[in-house]
Amino acid sequence: MRLTLRLFSSVVQKRPFFVSTPIFYVNAAPHLGHLYSAVVADAIQRFEKLIDPNCNVLFSTGTDEHGTKIQQAASKVGQAPAEYCSSISEEYRRLFAEYNVEHTDFVRTTEDRHKKAVAHFWKELVEGGHIYKAVYSGWYSVSDESFVPEAHTREVVQHGRKVRVSAESGHEVEWTEEPNYMFRLSAFREHLQRWLKTDGVITPSKYQKQLQEQLERETYFPDISVSRPASRVHWAIRVPGDENQSIYVWLDALVNYLTVTGYPDEDAVRARGRAWPADVHVVGKDILKFHGVYWPAFLMAARLHPPRRLACHAHWTVDAVKMSKSLGNVVCPRNTPVTGDALRYFLLREGTLHSDANYSESKLINVVNSELADTLGNLVSRCCGAALNPRGEFPALHEAEAAQLARRDVAQALLTRVERLPEQCREYYSSYQFYKAVDEAIATLHACNLFFEALKPWELRKENRQRELDVVLHLALETLRVSAIVLQPVIPQLATSLLDRLLIPKDCRSWQHCETPSWRVAGAIHETKNIRGGKFLLFPRLYTDKKPAPQNKKKAAL
Structure with missing residues (x-):
């Protein structure tokens, strides 16, 4: 039957x-x-x-x-x-x-x-x-x-x-x-x-x-x-x-x-x-x-x-040559200088469905250093570190303050990117174009780093302009929150570590929770919340002359 x-x-x-x-x-x-x-x-x-x-x-x-x-x-x-x-x-x-x-x-x-x-x-x-x-x-x-x-x-x-x-x-x-x-x-x-x-x-x-x-x-x-x-x-x-x-x-x-x-x-x-x-x-x-x-x-x-x-x-080549046992260039993932989310990130960042992608160790190291350690990791360290955020807070943001800040071009560029990031990434994920979703997330984080440099929060801290500093920190931390939710399919462990650091509840990490940024919630006055204290390094830079030993790889990737 x-x-x-x-x-x-x-x-x-x-x-x-x-x-x-x-x-x-x-x-x-x-x-x-x-x-x-x-x-x-x-x-x-x-x-x-x-x-x-x-x-x-x-x-x-x-x-x-x-x-x-x-x-x-x-x-x-x-x-x-x-x-x-x-x-x-x-x-x-x-x-x-x-x-x-x-x-x-x-x-x-x-x-x-x-x-x-x-x-x-x-x-x-x-x-x-x-x-x-x-x-x-x-x-x-x-x-x-x-x-x-x-x-x-x-x-x-x-x-x-x-x-x-x-x-x-x-x-x-x-x-x-x-x-x-x-x-x-x-x-x-x-x-x-x-x-x-x-x-x-x-x-x-x-x-x-x-x-x-x-x-x-x-x-x-x-x-x-x-x-x-x-x-x-x-x-x-x-x-x-x-x-x-x-x-x-x-x-x-x-x-x-x-x-x-x-x-x-x-x-x-x-x-x-x-x-x-x-x-x-x-x-x-x-x-x-x-x-x-x-x-x-x-x-x-x-x-x-x-x-x-x-x-x-499509397939992966090695230094532009097809992987082959006879050539001895087959790449074992465990023999790369990274592990865990770092290699996941590289594969989904560089690989496309439609065309062969090329693996090289130098490219791998450059990509994870530039984007995971510097663009993402450094921004996290700045926002969460004691130098700018000694109280360990996700500061409140008033709607009027966001509107006033948006008059500055560098701030408006960031706000626009964060607002459109979920919709664009949803489209790319739905068509399995992971590299495009990562492109958008990294471009948004770049915009946040530019915003940070332009507003000079270290000077606001030095001049005791706390309310202005709080607004800058809120926008940067909100960018990180939205980006972390969006990047969960690509770097699940790193994204979880970041959301844990921001003390985002486990039941507030779904797609619906990133679709509307804080400054678009009409009439809302967001309460100041704590973030987890202590030293925190999301992703350390890799150095070719100091590759982690195999038994320490997983720890290094965290």
Whole structure:
């Protein structure tokens, strides 16, 4: 009987939101690109919770642990596949914890719940008449673990010999003939074309156009092999009812998005209060075909809706060169000079979905020093420090005082920026343009620093002009409060530290609490409030000759 995934009445009062990363292949340790996918998804779900604190978020990630490459990687290090998979999977868990990636579910394809979901999904496809058995002949890439249509291969010379490679990945392919189960992908071409016409179903739009053009261009849209002989790929889930065949690792892996909803157990789905389809799958551009063609076709065949949106991101290069194990330039996040929110900030500040971003250690240090230590951190120190604010106060502000101050150009520029910051950042976050949201926040903080320099609060303090000093401090602290709320999806730990310092209540940190600055609350006279006293350094500058030792990294990032 077909399973219907729906929102149950017991949780109807909460809006469900389901975002996922791809599950990461455990043939090697995690690198910078894996962390970027996870941080993008985490920023998305944090923004959703900021907009709606009662949002019922499902944020899934995990590890993909089946296939030939896993067999080979485990053998290379002298471990059994199960042991090897557990060790690498745990590395991902630790990495995500270190970088404040707050997933609600971490799925492994070797778990029983996932095997159950895959078996049920396979039977749905069989019962629908979408899978048949045949002898399949074609070019097979071991590295990609997929068959490659001949039109997508080309001949090249490698190490003095002529070989055929996949035009997409560049990996070598070999001619293979074997009995396989086939999925009738050809039957879903028109359905996929209609789905791909949905506005915004893949973002950025360039990736949606790529798939549309591919489906329009290809005159031959073949069925795909969805199994492999178990004698060749034994570390995999067996085809239900046929122990001689293993389920294709990509079909296996894609079902993880259903596994985390509780599928196929309706009671489990009801208990979790989740709804299908997924709101956002975050994926890298190298796996777009699997998520933008295969996955929606599989779902349609199983009479389930495709995901509402794919957020497809570009890759990271290192010093303008593509990361590659053979070149030895793969960046491990733990080997960078920063950790925690500092690296999150850099990835979301410099990375874009539409174009490859470049990592360099010097750029990383320059960005976090200039913006986290100087622009943000220095402003916090000035406003909260004993030199200008010995009483440790968030001073009151009268509406008339704000209006009078606004007559000065430098003050008006700041007021305008703070007032428009939430609306602009909401637009950027909604379209996953995190770098633009950070741009706006940093520009606002720059304006506040200019305002500070122009009003010279140290002179006001020296001349005992306390009321004028209080007005300057209020505007600067209010700028920091609004900016900290806005930046929570990007630097959650640093933003929390700042809001804690300002003694902003935990229930006053949602998006609604930053949309109207204090001077726009009609007729309000804000009472003076205390801020937390004592020495406080939000983010220390980094020096290349004094990199923190690994055991001290987390402390330094705070």
